[in-house]
Amino acid sequence: MSDEFTPEERELLASWSTPPPSPVVVDQVMARLPGRSWRGAAAIGAAAAAIVAFQLLHLPERGAHRSAERATLALGDRATVVVEAGGELVWAIDLWGAAVIEQPRGDVFYRVERGGPLVVHTPAGTVQVTGTSFRVEVENKMGTKTAAALGAGVGVVAASLVWVTVYEGSVQASTEAGALMVEAGGRAELQSGQPPTRRDKGPTTPSREPGVLEGRAALEPGTTPEESREFLVAERARLKAEVVALKEQLRTTQAPKEGGAESERATLDLDPETLAKMADKCELRWDTIPVGPEAPTLSQDWANEAELTEEEQEIVDRLFKEHHGQLVSRVQQAYREVTGDDTGGLSTYAMLMELDDKVPEVELKQVFQRLSAERAGRIPAPAELGSRPPVERVYRALTQSGDQLEQAIAKELGPEAAKRLRRVRDGWSSRSRSSYGCP
Numbered sequence: 001m002s003d004e005f006t007p008e009e010r011e012l013l014a015s016w017s018t019p020p021p022s023p024v025v026v027d028q029v030m031a032r033l034p035g036r037s038w039r040g041a042a043a044i045g046a047a048a049a050a051i052v053a054f055q056l057l058h059l060p061e062r063g064a065h066r067s068a069e070r071a072t073l074a075l076g077d078r079a080t081v082v083v084e085a086g087g088e089l090v091w092a093i094d095l096w097g098a099a100v101i102e103q104p105r106g107d108v109f110y111r112v113e114r115g116g117p118l119v120v121h122t123p124a125g126t127v128q129v130t131g132t133s134f135r136v137e138v139e140n141k142m143g144t145k146t147a148a149a150l151g152a153g154v155g156v157v158a159a160s161l162v163w164v165t166v167y168e169g170s171v172q173a174s175t176e177a178g179a180l181m182v183e184a185g186g187r188a189e190l191q192s193g194q195p196p197t198r199r200d201k202g203p204t205t206p207s208r209e210p211g212v213l214e215g216r217a218a219l220e221p222g223t224t225p226e227e228s229r230e231f232l233v234a235e236r237a238r239l240k241a242e243v244v245a246l247k248e249q250l251r252t253t254q255a256p257k258e259g260g261a262e263s264e265r266a267t268l269d270l271d272p273e274t275l276a277k278m279a280d281k282c283e284l285r286w287d288t289i290p291v292g293p294e295a296p297t298l299s300q301d302w303a304n305e306a307e308l309t310e311e312e313q314e315i316v317d318r319l320f321k322e323h324h325g326q327l328v329s330r331v332q333q334a335y336r337e338v339t340g341d342d343t344g345g346l347s348t349y350a351m352l353m354e355l356d357d358k359v360p361e362v363e364l365k366q367v368f369q370r371l372s373a374e375r376a377g378r379i380p381a382p383a384e385l386g387s388r389p390p391v392e393r394v395y396r397a398l399t400q401s402g403d404q405l406e407q408a409i410a411k412e413l414g415p416e417a418a419k420r421l422r423r424v425r426d427g428w429s430s431r432s433r434s435s436y437g438c439p
Contacts, residue, residue, distance in 0.1 A: 061075065061078075062092045062093070063089075063090075063091055064091075066088045067088070069085050070083070070340060071083050075093065078093055078099045078112065078115050079113060079118060082108065082339070084106060086105065087103070087105065087107055088105050089101060089102065094116075097116035098116035098117045099117070101119065101121065103120055103136055104138065105160075107135070110129075110132075122160065124161065124162040124190040124191050124192045125162060125175035125190040125192070125196065126173075126175075127171050128174070129171045129172075132170060132171060132184075133166075133167045133168045133169065133350060134164060134166045135163075135354075135357065138162050139161040160192065161190075162189070163187065163188070164182055164188045165186075165357060166186050166187070167184060167346065168350050173188045173190055174196065175191070175192060175193070175194060176192070179196065182196075182198075184350075185353070186198065266426075267431050270285070272376070272377070275375055278376065279376035281437065281438065282436065283434055284375065285431070285432065285433045286399040286400075286401075286402055286431070287422075287430065287432070288327070288405065288430050288432075289401075289428050289429060291348040291430075292348070293348075295321035295324035295325065296320055296429065298317055305424045306417070306421040308413075308417070312413055315413060319408050319409055320405075323401065323404070326397075327397065328348050330397040331348050331352060331355075332348075333394075334390040337390040338391065355390075361436070365438060365439040367389070367391055367392045368434045369439060371396060371399055402422070402427065406419065406421075
């Protein structure tokens with residue numbers, strides 16, 4: 001990294017106390033020293049101290065940044081970060097790749113590469129990872145005092161609330177009162193003096209029905225680790241959404257709704273009365289194929305149930321692949337428009353989760369309010385979609401993709417075969433239900 005810092009960055013660096021050496025660094029230093037008898041222990045200790053001191057004084061990567069606008073930074077080759085306006089970072093990376101980052105305020109997205117330990121210190125606690133993507137949001141609680149503290153150095157803001165959202169991998173969130181492992185799809189709240197607390201990220205994101213993954217059983221032998229992870233992230237989101245829905249049902253009535261629980265999950269052939277009730281709650285249900293790392297293929301059991309020949313199965317697999325590519329492209333386009341960044345190798349589900357985080361909740365509610373009203377026939381769809389918000393366009397594509405896929409299959413196999421294929425399993429293998437509610 002260049003040594004040319006702005007005056008503000010020099011001020012941040014000057015205010016930061018150099019952290020103690022990583023235990024990994026000490027172990028590696030000791031491992032590099034030749035064996036000695038007990039008589040040489042003092043010499044070994046002195047040599048190790050000298051090397052560690054040299055390492056701390058000659059950090060190969062160090063820097064500071066105070067962001068007036070959204071900025072993307074490379075922290076050596078350990079991480080890429082996106083710092084939102086108002087965010088602040090000071091970082092140092094030692095000779096063996098161990099990174100220490102101070103984030104006293106602001107909203108920062110981290111994409112961490114494999115390497116030594118990486119620790120993010122916040123006013124409320126720490127986040128430690130080895131390779132993942134996650135977000136840390138520091139919400140200061142000092143009102144006007146916060147502005148006065150901007151030049152007072154790292155760590156001076158005592159009253160802070162920190163949110164940690166994990167998109168891929170896992171992190172350990174810690175305060176002085178305890179530690180918590182947060183897996184992909186999870187969120188934690190950190191407050192000084194209190195143990196970290198699991199928090200739902202919010203209302204549902206698109207989720208996958210259990211038991212089906214990429215046309216195979218979710219944990220069937222042969223499923224790759226990437227597929228399993230994608231399934232588990234989506235399944236976690238689906239279960240959270242169901243908890244929200246069940247709580248709402250319990251709150252409004254103790255009696256089961258007409259038609260039972262299955263009618264609440266139905267996505268196909270909904271009658272006008274059901275669509276109207278859903279529009280009253282700004283609710284949408286939809287089915288599509290999974291948008292995991294690779295296009296799904298039709299399982300042999302599913303093909304047999306739908307009475308498809310081998311040739312017809314190959315056609316369906318081809319159409320699955322084409323449709324999968326279109327959906328992934330739509331999500332990537334929306335991600336770039338909303339964040340201003342390249343996808344950076346993020347999975348489709350991780351991009352959708354970040355979109356939900358980036359877009360104000362009221363805007364998401366407005367999107368589902370409009371789409372559910374359109375489906376119920378209360379308002380017409382816009383004639384031109386190019387000027388619509390990116391998040392509306394991507395959810396419009398997802399919620400309409402099931403019908404579009406059926407239409408594509410019908411063109412090649414006929415309407416009856418397409419309808420039979422979709423309905424034999426009550427929809428495509430990913431079925432979702434929104435629960436944001438109305439604005």
